[in-house]
Amino acid sequence: MAEELIVSNNLSKEEKYQEIYPQISALIQGEDDLIASLANIMAALKYGFGWLWVGVYFVKEKELILGPFQGPIACTRIQLGRGVSGTSWHKKETIIVPNVDEFPDHIICNAASKSEIVIPVFNTQGEVAMILDVDSDKLDDFDEIDKTYLTKIINQIVPLL
Numbered sequence: 001m002a003e004e005l006i007v008s009n010n011l012s013k014e015e016k017y018q019e020i021y022p023q024i025s026a027l028i029q030g031e032d033d034l035i036a037s038l039a040n041i042m043a044a045l046k047y048g049f050g051w052l053w054v055g056v057y058f059v060k061e062k063e064l065i066l067g068p069f070q071g072p073i074a075c076t077r078i079q080l081g082r083g084v085s086g087t088s089w090h091k092k093e094t095i096i097v098p099n100v101d102e103f104p105d106h107i108i109c110n111a112a113s114k115s116e117i118v119i120p121v122f123n124t125q126g127e128v129a130m131i132l133d134v135d136s137d138k139l140d141d142f143d144e145i146d147k148t149y150l151t152k153i154i155n156q157i158v159p160l161l
């Protein structure tokens with residue numbers, strides 16, 4: 001396992017993902033513990049991109065419950081259909097929010113959050129088992145490139161669910 005994440009300067013967003021993606025794969029390769037793998041993925045993404053908050057919530061019965069994350073303290077439990085993350089779970093689809101103030105029912109865990117992407121992660125039975133939530137302190141910070149690469153990154157842990 002690598003000891004340090006290499007993040008070059010002056011890369012486009014896509015180039016940065018292309019640099020970080022194989023490092024994350026190597027980081028979790030051969031590790032069969034879900035929490036340990038998620039913890040390292042969250043650290044790699046937070047350190048690599050400098051976002052405000054990067055973390056996961058696990059689906060447990062009718063709630064989302066906070067899992068490994070990097071960033072300021074966050075809401076511990078979120079109900080189905082509530083906020084961006086609860087809506088992503090309910091609709092079973094990725095949601096990109098360019099301006100959280102314009103999303104009805106956005107849950108404010110941290111006032112510095114301005115834009116957000118939430119990606120549902122499906123288990124092998126096709127149920128949403130967890131969601132990946134990334135928050136930025138910049139408006140309009142997420143697009144289809146983030147959706148593509150973050151989906152690819154987080155789906156590497158599906159065999160561990």
Ligand code: SME
Pocket residue numbers: 053074075078082083084085086105106107108109110113116133135
């Ligand atoms: N803003 C999210 C809540 C989770 S955090 O931001 C960490 C939402 O509306 O679902």
